[in-house]
Each structure stands twice: as C-alpha cells, then as structure tokens.
Amino acid sequence: MAAAFPEIEKIRYEGPKSKNPLAFRWYNPDEVIEGKTMAEHLRFSVVYWHTFRGTGSDPFGPGTMLRPWDDGSESVENAIRRVKVAFEFIEKLGAPFYAFHDRDVAPEGATLRESHKNFDAVAKVLKDEQDRTGIKLLWGTANLFSNPRFMHGAATSSHADVFAYGAAQVKKCLEVTKALGGENYVFWGGREGYQNLLNTDLKRELDHLAKFFHMAVDYAKKIGFTGQFLIEPKPKEPTKHQYDSDAAACLNFLRSYDLLPYFKLNLETNHATLAGHTMMHELEYAGMQGALGSIDANTGDLLLGWDTDQFPTNLYLTTECMLAILKWGGMGAGGVNFDAKVRRESFEPIDLFYAHIGGMDAFARGLKIAAEMRADGEFTKFVKDRYSTWDSGIGAEIESGKATFETLEAYMLEKGEISPHKSGRQEMLENLFNRYF
Amino acid sequence: MAAAFPEIEKIRYEGPKSKNPLAFRWYNPDEVIEGKTMAEHLRFSVVYWHTFRGTGSDPFGPGTMLRPWDDGSESVENAIRRVKVAFEFIEKLGAPFYAFHDRDVAPEGATLRESHKNFDAVAKVLKDEQDRTGIKLLWGTANLFSNPRFMHGAATSSHADVFAYGAAQVKKCLEVTKALGGENYVFWGGREGYQNLLNTDLKRELDHLAKFFHMAVDYAKKIGFTGQFLIEPKPKEPTKHQYDSDAAACLNFLRSYDLLPYFKLNLETNHATLAGHTMMHELEYAGMQGALGSIDANTGDLLLGWDTDQFPTNLYLTTECMLAILKWGGMGAGGVNFDAKVRRESFEPIDLFYAHIGGMDAFARGLKIAAEMRADGEFTKFVKDRYSTWDSGIGAEIESGKATFETLEAYMLEKGEISPHKSGRQEMLENLFNRYF
Amino acid sequence: MAAAFPEIEKIRYEGPKSKNPLAFRWYNPDEVIEGKTMAEHLRFSVVYWHTFRGTGSDPFGPGTMLRPWDDGSESVENAIRRVKVAFEFIEKLGAPFYAFHDRDVAPEGATLRESHKNFDAVAKVLKDEQDRTGIKLLWGTANLFSNPRFMHGAATSSHADVFAYGAAQVKKCLEVTKALGGENYVFWGGREGYQNLLNTDLKRELDHLAKFFHMAVDYAKKIGFTGQFLIEPKPKEPTKHQYDSDAAACLNFLRSYDLLPYFKLNLETNHATLAGHTMMHELEYAGMQGALGSIDANTGDLLLGWDTDQFPTNLYLTTECMLAILKWGGMGAGGVNFDAKVRRESFEPIDLFYAHIGGMDAFARGLKIAAEMRADGEFTKFVKDRYSTWDSGIGAEIESGKATFETLEAYMLEKGEISPHKSGRQEMLENLFNRYF
Amino acid sequence: MAAAFPEIEKIRYEGPKSKNPLAFRWYNPDEVIEGKTMAEHLRFSVVYWHTFRGTGSDPFGPGTMLRPWDDGSESVENAIRRVKVAFEFIEKLGAPFYAFHDRDVAPEGATLRESHKNFDAVAKVLKDEQDRTGIKLLWGTANLFSNPRFMHGAATSSHADVFAYGAAQVKKCLEVTKALGGENYVFWGGREGYQNLLNTDLKRELDHLAKFFHMAVDYAKKIGFTGQFLIEPKPKEPTKHQYDSDAAACLNFLRSYDLLPYFKLNLETNHATLAGHTMMHELEYAGMQGALGSIDANTGDLLLGWDTDQFPTNLYLTTECMLAILKWGGMGAGGVNFDAKVRRESFEPIDLFYAHIGGMDAFARGLKIAAEMRADGEFTKFVKDRYSTWDSGIGAEIESGKATFETLEAYMLEKGEISPHKSGRQEMLENLFNRYF
C-alpha cells in the first residue's frame, strides 16, 4: 500500500526559532523536565474518531474532508486500509499512543455477531501495527451513542434490550482493549441522560447505569483487565442533560453506588467549559478527590454553546493544565489525548499534521512553563504564605480537631475582631504569570 | 406604632374570577389537595433580607426603595421597628413562615460581643411577634458573606481567624434559631469558593469547610437543636466559583466528608439555572438522592448571567416544581421560601404585596395543576409504559442482579438486534402539559 | 399512490374541552378576532426541510425517522413522491401555507444545469398540488449552506466562483418562487460569516454580500417578482459569527448598503435567543423599524447553546409574539412558519401531527389571549399613563423639537429636582399577565 | 498634602528580564513602532471611577478598599484631595490621559445648581493638576445612571423631567470637558433600555434618545467643542436590555436618526463578550464601518455573566486588539482607557499599581507582537491569496458591478461546478500566531 502522506517525513524537533510549520518548536520528546522526559509526562495520544473518521459534517452540511485513502465504504477492507494510514500518521507525528471507539476502527455489522467479527478482524491489524511501530493503545471505548438503537440512552435506555446490547458491546471492547494492551478503558455517556423529564424515570435510569458499571468492573476482574476505568464528564449535547455532567456529578454518582474505588476521570476542556467550569477547576477538583485519570486535550469557544472540539493552542490553557497535572503527581496510566478535530474548512490531509503539531507544541510549552514556575516557586510560596495562619495557633487547633464552636466563640469574643487581612493580589499574580510567556 | 400598611387589609382568597390585584385568585390556604391543605403543602415563607432589608441598589446605583418606617440607621431601635413592620406585612399576606440571616434582623456591632447582644435584643421581639401572630420561623442562617472580613471566604478563608469568627456567628445563630423554634438551619456559602486558582489551596479550603459543618452538627446535637440542616447550592456570584455549585457538587462534598446523614438541600431556581440546570432537574436529582429539603422560590432571566432573584410567576415553572415535590413526598420541614426581591423600579411598599401575592398564586396554581395531572395519571402511565421492558424478562433479570455481561451478550447474540423502539413522544407530552393551563 | 397517513383524518377544531390529541383545542380557522379570521392572522406554514427532509441525525448519530414513503434516494421520483406526502400532510393538518429551500424539494444534480432541471420537474408537481389543494407558498429560498462548495460562505465566500454559483441558484429559485406564487423570498445566510478572523477579510465579504442582494433586487424587478424579500437573522451556528446576527445587525447592514427599502426581516425565536434577545424584543425592534416581515415559529432551550428548533408550546411566548404582531399591524405577506423539527426520539410519522397541532394551538391561544388583553386595554392604559409627562409641558416641548440643552437646563435649574417617580410595577403587570391564562 | 504613595517612585521601563513587579517590562513609551512612539499608539488612560471611586462593593457586600486619603465624605474638600492623589498616581504610573464622569470627580449637590457649582470647583483643580503634570483628559462623560432619578432611564426615561435633568447634566459636562481640553465625549447608556417590555414604549424611548443626541451635537457646535462624540455599546446590566447593545445596534440607531456623521464608538472588551462577540469582532466591524473611536481596555470572564471589568493581561487579546487597531489606522483622538477595577480582595493601594502596570505591559507587548506580525506579512499575505479569485476574472466582474444574476448563471451553467477550494488553514494560522509568543 502506498504511503498516504508521501510528502511528509517524520516530524522533528527543530527548536523555538524554527519557522517550519511541519516541525516541533517545543516538543522535544527526550528532554527531561522534573526528572521525566517530555514523552513520559505528556503521553500524547491521537484519537481515531476525529482524525480518521471525521468527515467535516455539521448540522447544516455534509462532510468536506479529502481523504483519498478512504473509499467511504463500511467494509472491513476499507477499515484495514484506514488502520495503516492511521499508523503511518501517528508514527510520522511521533505520538506514542492512540485511542478508539469500537465502531471507529471496525464497521458495525448487520448483527451483533457480525460486528464482533469485524472488530476482531480489524483488531488483529491494529495489533500488528502496534507491534510494528511501538505505538500503544491509551484507551478503548465502545460507541454507545451513534446508532439509533441508543436514541433513548444505552445503559440508561428506557428499553432493556438496549442495556443488553450495550453490555455485549462493552464486554467485547474490554476484551479487545485488553488484547491490545490498552492502559485504560473509558466511558463517555453521550446518550446517558435525558431530553426531557416528562418522559423520564431519572432514578431508575441511574440505578441501571450503576448496575452497568458494576458489571463492567466484575467482568474486567474476571478477564484480568487491569487498566484504569475512566468516566468522561460532559453536561449536555447530544442530550439536554447528561448524567455525567461534570467531575462532581460523576464522583457523587460513583460514591452513591459504591463505584468510587474502580474509576477515575477523563477530563476534557470543552466539556468543562460547557459545564461552566474552567479546565483547571476540573483538574484541581479531580486531583484533590484522588480521581485525576487522563485528559481529552482540546479547547472550545466560550462564545459558542456546543462542543467545538478544537485543537488546543492557547498557552495559558496548556500551562494551567500542566500546573495542575504536575501538582497532583501526573496522570498515571492516562495521557494527553487530542479529542479534537480539524475545522470543516481545513479539509486537506496536511491540516491533520498542522493541527496535531500545534497541539503538541502548545502542551510541551505549557509543560516547560509550568515546570519553570514550579522551580521558581513564587506561586507556591505565595499560596503557602497566604494560608500561614493555619499553620499554628487557632488555625492549627482547628485543623487538628481540637477546636469546637465553643472554643472558637470564646477565642473571638476575647479578640473582638479578626487580625487584618492581606490582599489576594490577583493582578500581581496575573502579571507574574505573564512573565513566563 | 402606627401601621406601616394602613391601606392594606388582610389579603383574601377571592377565586379565579377576581380582578382585585390585592387578592388571591388561587391560593386558598384551607383547600385540601391530595389530603393536605394548600397551606400545609406550600408552607410559604417571606424572607427578611430582600423584603425588609432590600434597598434596590445594584452595581450601578444606590437604593431606590421607599420604606417610610426605616430611618436607615444601624440601630437596634430601627431593627425592632422593622420587625414589627415585617410581622404586619407577613400577617396581612397570610404567609405562615419567615426566614432570616442574623445580620438582617439585628445590626452588627463594633465587636462580636456587641453583635451577639444586638441579636439577642431583636430576637426577643421576633419571639414576641411570633407568639402574637402564630407566624413561625422556617429557618435561620448566618450572614458570612457581606462583611469585608469574609472577602476571602468564611469557613474557607485563607485566614483562620475568619473561620473562628464564622463559627462564633453560626453558634449564636443556631442558638437563636432554636430559641425561635426554627424548623431548619441553612448554609449558603456565598464567599465559600474562589476568585482565582492561582492564589487558592482548594483542598485545604474544602477540608476546612467540612470541619466547619461537623462542628455545626456537633453543636446542634449538644444544644438539642433538631431542625434540619440545609445547604443551598449556587455556582457563582459573588465568587468566580462557589464550592456548593449545584446539588451534585454539594452531595459529593457531603459524601466525601461523611456529612451526608446530617444535611439536605435548599434548592433555588435562579441558582439552578446559573449552574446550567432546570429547577426541575435539581429537584428530581435531590429527590432521588433523598436530599430534597426546601426551596428558595424565585426565578431568573436565562438571557442574563446573574442572580436576578425575581418573583416566580411562570406557571410552567411552578407546576414543574410542585410535580417534583409531590412526587418525592413533599419537603418535610422545608417550605416555599420567596428568596426574591421586587425590581429596583418597583420601589413603593405596595409592590411588596403585589410581588408576594403573585408568587403565592403562581405556586398555588402550580400545586393544583400538578395534583390534577397526578390524579389523571396520564404522565405517570406514559412513563410506566415506557419502561415496561424492565418489569419482566431481560430487564427484570438485570434489575434483580442476575444478569452479567456474559449472559447479556449471549442474549443479544441470539437476538441479533433489539426489539423495536417506541417514540419518546415529547411533543405529545408537551401538548398534554398545555392542556392543564 | 396510497395515503401516507391513512389513519389520520383532517384535523378538526373540537374546542378546549377536547382530550383528542389529534384535534385542535384552540385553532378554529374561521373564528374572527379583531376583525380577521384566525387563519388570516396566523397564516400557518409548514416547512419542507424539517418536516419532510429531517432525518433526526445530530452531530453524534445518524437519522432515526421512520418515513416509509421515502426510499432515501436522491432521485426526482422520490422527490415527487415526497411532494405528494407533504401535501397530504399539510392538507390534513389544515395549514394554508408551506415554505421550502430549492434543495429540499428537488435533488441536486451533478451539474448546475441538472439541478435546475430537477427543480423544474418537481416544481411542476408542487404547482399541481397547490392547485389541487389550495395550499400556497409562503416563501422560497435557496440552500446556500449545505453543499461543501459553500464551506467558506456563499455570497461572502473567499472564492468568487461560489458567489456566481449562489447567484445562479437564487436566480432560479426566484423564478420558481414567482411561478408558484410565493408571497415572499427569504435569505438565511448560514455560512455568510466567518469561522475565524485571522483568515477573513470582513469588509470585502460584506461588500460582496451587498452586491449579491442588489443583484437579487434587480433580477426580481426584471422578472416582475413582487413578493417581499426577507432576511432571517441568526448570530452563529454553523459559523462562529454570522453577519446577519440579529435584527439590528441586519438593519444596519441594509442601511449601510442602501438596501433597506427592499427588505424586511423573518424573525425566529431560537435565533433571537441565541443572539441574547427575547423574541418579543426582536419583534418590537423590527416593528418600530418598519421591518417586521414574518416569523419562524419555534423555541429553543435557553440552557443549551445551539438551535434546537423545537415546536413552540409555551403560551407566554406565543402570547408575547401575538401581542407584538398585532401591535405592529400584522405581518403583511408573512406568516407563522414552523421552522421546527420533531425530536430525534419522536421518530414516528404521527409525531409530525402532534408537533404541528401543538404549535398551531399554542399560537391560536396566544392570539386569543393577546386580543383579550388588547380589548381589556389594561396594559395599553398602563403604558400610556406611564409616559404621560411626555404629552404636555416640558415633555411635549422636547418631542416637538422646541427644547434645547439650554432651555432644559434653565427648566431644571429652576425646578432643582425632578417631580417624583412612579413605580414601574413589573410584578403587578406580571400578575396581570397571568390572569389571562 | 503628603504623598499618597510615598513608597512608590515613577514606574520605569526595565525591559523583559526585569523581575521588578513595579517596573514595565514591555511598555517603553518612546520606543518607535511603525513610525510612532508606543505612547502615541496606545494613549493610555486611567479611569477615575474605578481607580479613585471604586470601593470594592459587590451585590453581596460593601466596600473593602483601603484608601487612607479618602475620608468617605461627599464633600468638595474630599473631592479635591482625591484629585491630587489621582494625579500623583497617574503621574507615577506615566499614563498620559485620564477619563471621568461628572459625579466621579465632584459630589452631587442637593440641587442641580449646587451640583454644577461643585463640579466647577473641582474642575478648577483638575485644570491645575493637568497643567502641572501635562496629563490630559481623554474624555468626559456624565453619570446618568447611578442616581435613583435615572431608575427608568435618562434620555429614555418614562418621565420627561429626567430627560431635562440629563440634558442639563450633559450640557454642563460638555462645557467642563471643553474647558479641560477633553479630546472626546462619551455616552454610555447604562439605564437607557428596559427591564421589561410590558411597561415600555420602545419606539418612543428611542425617538427621545435620538433627540437627546441631536441636542448634544447642536450644543457642542454652539460652544465650539470639537472633540469626538463616542457611544459605548453594552448589551445588558444594569438593565435587561440596553439600547446600545453592540456596535451594530449603535450604528443602526445612529443611521436611523441621521446621527452617524457625529459619532464613533468606544468599544469595551467585556461589553463585547456580554453581547456574544469577541472584542476583535467589534473592532473589525466598527473599523470597516468607519466608526472605530476608542477602546475601554479590560477583560471579562466568559464563564461569568456580568461585567467583571478586570484588568487585561491576556496577550492573545491585546495582540488581537492591536492588530485590528493598526489595521484600521489607529484610534485618532481615542485611546486605551482602562475601564477596569482591581478585585474586591485586592484592597491595598499598591494593587492599583500592579493592575495598571500589568495592563499597560500587556498592551505594549500586544502592540509589539502585532507590529511584528504585520512586518512579517504572513497573515496579510495569506488573506490576500485566499481572496485572489476576486482580483480578476469573474470576481473582478462582480466587484466592478458588471455582473448580473444572468451573466453569473450563464458563467456557472457553462462551468458546471466551481473550481476547487483551498483549505481555510485555521490550525496552521493559530500555530503561526503562537510563534510570536
């Protein structure tokens, strides 16, 4: 098979002065930061769905993408050809990981059995390509949202058959993910929610969702799949409301149904902002709850109200992400997964390279800046000082559990008023942040 | 003391045909619906802060309200005069409850001790007026957000003294709430959050917040306060992010810190929508989590981005609220508390009557419509039918815990595809909803 | 050809007590309101695109709709079969109008010439069906947004060929609209805008857009098309920014380029709210600018950020629409066009009937309530009184042009302060509004 | 009078390597860029209202700011003391301009006459300080929104007296602005709009607003004030809807009432985003309409729904602003006016310095980057090439006015389909943008 990108050579690191749009200016995989290489910190992953299956369609028009290697058919042959193009792309790009949905890589068949068979056939080629290139699977997941059978939800469908169908699909996908050495398994519940409450039994649906996750945990144990389970929060779109709306909603659900030990979160920037949170908030929140698993690296447009899934290039964003990730000790088995798509108007194959190079460079630069900030320690010191009243005296008594409402009232009646406050210095800190750019 | 509203007599129920703007058209307190009177269902409560302390100021201009009984001073005398006006108002309106913050009813003193003293002096008059009129206290709460000492938070302040001050204030407010027979105690953490993450230790702040709540629970036990503790979610404003951002965030926090048994939620419409949820969603979610405590009845403007706290008159909204409340068995010790303010341009005292009458009528009508829908049973039956596949066969096997991924895969491989779906019928249900108006 | 909806008879008016979901409860076409029949006021129109071409696809999944009469092919035969179903539907529903895009009714061909030919072939059948049933064309429009050739815009494309293509398409569509007696011609510029400013020459694009509209005006004159030209504002989606973002932006554009005499606006509820306005605002604004042409009747979900195009059932909304429309003297050649689609989960043919019946009833009821409010005159009187200082004295001097800054300063220096204000009475007015429901 | 900021010396340029938080790293006033100094390009202006009158109050709490020079009284003496502090601050900061509302600089009196007198007394000191320091007045404006008399609007009030009062106030403020050599005069219509449409006569209000502006134009002519009139758009807050909602709404209003020749726009970032637009959009739009007058430099938080008026530090934002400003030939008499306030928690005087230094550096850096991009010409060239089909052939025919629908249809029938498109290259351009940071 001829190369799909014959004119592109392996993308190389050329340093900040390079003007080559097909080179890295910041991502230098072997450069060591805080004792680990950039590659180890960032664990970049290319997504199969947007990058190899995205057509450029939107609600007002069909696809636009030029993909000469793809004949548009839903055949296994076409799927296998696509796998080879994908690995050529990922290898030339130099990303160590990829991620897929079952239905991205292999066509759905006329029956479940046929779908399983198709999936097996393509998985074999994925395995071969992984072995050939050393590229690894960051995570697998099952698409339980596209097919009309999932219109009312999958695990939360009003129709029990759909739960069963979803269970069968996840079972298979867990097996394949295990076979391919996948390091995580992700659930994104795009249709797990409701369009309106008038026809919905919310509690019954959530009870079902918990049952589904417990079955997944049980089955993973049974087959010895030791990858990390991840839930990916998103508040809405396609549904009016998705049950996994943000980090807090996911964690409350997991706690309610005794699932917390088995799951972490896969946080996405555009989903955070659709839920009204900054990505840094979601990272900090998940981090402090011990649930920071992985990230879907992209960006949205805060003036638009849907998931634009754009490639992340904003250096403030990537620096904030890396600050939070470094602070909470990294993402373990997770990675920086580009759940992002080229614009409908960026329809040429080379745009895929530009997009990924820009995203990787933006994260590499964010990592370097974050590490520099941490080495300087000015932010850390500021925060430490800001909370210093908690390190001794009344603060320490509260933290240690000695204080009660009565001892605190006595303390304050005696004192009459608090000792003076210090400024929060937001503007100074924002200026300091800019000093690193 | 002369009457503040001499021209207003007790507001009476005159029925739907009345054109008297100072009469109820729907709220008929003794009318029995589903075995309880309207008064028992709705437990209307007037809030002290907006109704007796609201000035009509906004970020672009000072107050506008004409309140001839209020000399504007921060004296105990003025505060006591205000209490009498408040009870005249509530009595004429016919609301059975009221709610307050400590600093609404009594002026803050130069020291904490003086503030306590002022609060005691006014509480005595509140007690007298309660006894005289039979009006009861729905809940008390401490204002831990207005005074500049709370600029960095209260329980989550970077400054330990502020935690102590807040503790002393809540201790006192619990005592007063108990003395006044308050049926609940509410926490709204207006400043418990952050303005930016660069200067914030999020985990340490949340650990402190949990300590604070545990101390409150312990102290309530100690003094025998048996009212219900409630947290009121709100996502933002005045902070960039409030920790108690929505029902799910509150419940995850409560679960994380072993506080769930002691708390329920006080849900507010305008806070729900600022968090991106419908009020009905928050009610259903809290209901199914066993945490539906009370509601702050108001409405926002979804095209504006701040808490407009308007009086609720939308009958779709009030019907949805009452549907959820009836479904989950009512609000127990909670009530329908009008956390709402007249517009800055509605500056005459009589506007307070129009506003509350409109809100009470809207909820009374919502209650009647909801009860009628429930009696007809069309919505209930639709939902029951929609989930009927879960009542036997594979659905029942899943619900009973007999199914596993393996049995479900076997079932679906055999079946090949799900049995056909039924329409969700959203449009038909929306039309049916309109039939009740 | 067999009936597509054999089980459905002509939808009849049965009055408010009817519980028949396939009858009108409020829409009684011959009932006279303010001197015109309901049918004349409302001029209901069914849209071809959502109702006969909508598949139920969304960005996360393909279509779901059951349309047994449609073989899914892009053939003229299929298109003609669809026309017959459409007229059966519209006739049974009792809507007097319909509206289409060129590409909805007839398939695009391999060349422009072939597309023209297809369009002619189908237009002939449309004409026959119009003649047979008496159903009329409210408006035609050309789809200049779906085909990938329009990815960078149509009249505002960076590529001049696309302008030419769009011109050819609009020319043809004007001819067909004229031939079918269409009463208006609409422009919705879904791709006329930009995705980002870095690659966009905004001024050059707007200059081109104005040229395009001038050519359309010239050509209409030439062929004697006397229907009303309408622009339909929308702020975003599919683009980041659409040039025709709201009523004010459209009118400023029209004024800037000397196009105002030839155009009015077709306002859509969901587009108004995406632009941050209420529909009533857009109607009032267009009305007072003499530019209220027609409405696309639907509703959005203000907690979601995209164009959900739901059927309108909210009676507050429909009453506000009809108040504004009656106030500004109706819509002339325009109508109430249901640019709305059944939900993806409402996939059965009968859902199309439920949806339209609900929308028509909601507007009929809104019309009746609005007329009742106008007959009572309480709102009108309130507003008249509120502005009474403008009817004489200093107000009249200002309005008549006699006053200057100097005379006004003299007046106010003399007076020292304004005479007292009156309350805006928003709450009382909202209660009064509810009295009509 | 003792210095208010004794510990602060004149802020100096120390270059990018400086770690001094009280020095400029980028703003080097005499550095020449594109033939003008930075000072000439940027024309920085300090606002009187936020910086010298801001208290740190918000809707949930009173002021927090430490301002030892201000005794809190509404006396002329206090006002004059404040003027001296202001000029000490502006001089030490090195900003060449300032801007004020009448009521910021001088206290409102018991009557209009007394207010005029107060204003004159303070204006004299402003003049002296301007002369002493060389600091100039960028613009004056009248506060027609804070006083309760403006609750229903000023020029658009339902009460004619208020129009007269506002006229008198603007007359005086024009006189003072002229006397102080103000280079512009600004209208921000904070209360010119409505809270609800039920009590509003929108057309009558807009007719009044136009009269008001015409009177202002006439009076300026009469007294020989030759400064530029500017309108500052904002969509909402404090009102539900402000008539001057965005650039397009302002310009349509100006065109409708024959006011366009006399006005330009003062665009504010946070107002642009509240209206759903990027600041760059508003700048480009105003630029291409010949109406770009000045900017209120700040930033908002797109996840919050109110005007946070934060100091701008985002370099993407400042670069985009400067790209648009340079492209449209600068702002003429306008400037970069920091309509921004320190956070409520940044309550120390020194925070004012940090805030302004950060904002000035961010704009200086944005200017340098924008100039570098323009010098390199890569963006310009890309855009030029993207539209190259318009420079000859069919494109040139369209632009020159030779083409008609008929010639274009003929062209396209002949050609059959457009020649192939080029990618919009958004990702490549975003990467290129990042290369400059």
Ligand SMILES: [Co+2]
């Ligand atoms: Co994702």
Ligand SMILES: [Co+2]
């Ligand atoms: Co996404």
Ligand SMILES: [Co+2]
């Ligand atoms: Co509340």
Ligand SMILES: [Co+2]
């Ligand atoms: Co509120």
Ligand SMILES: [Co+2]
């Ligand atoms: Co439309």
Ligand SMILES: [Co+2]
């Ligand atoms: Co629409």
Ligand SMILES: [Co+2]
């Ligand atoms: Co401003």
Ligand SMILES: [Co+2]
């Ligand atoms: Co502002």
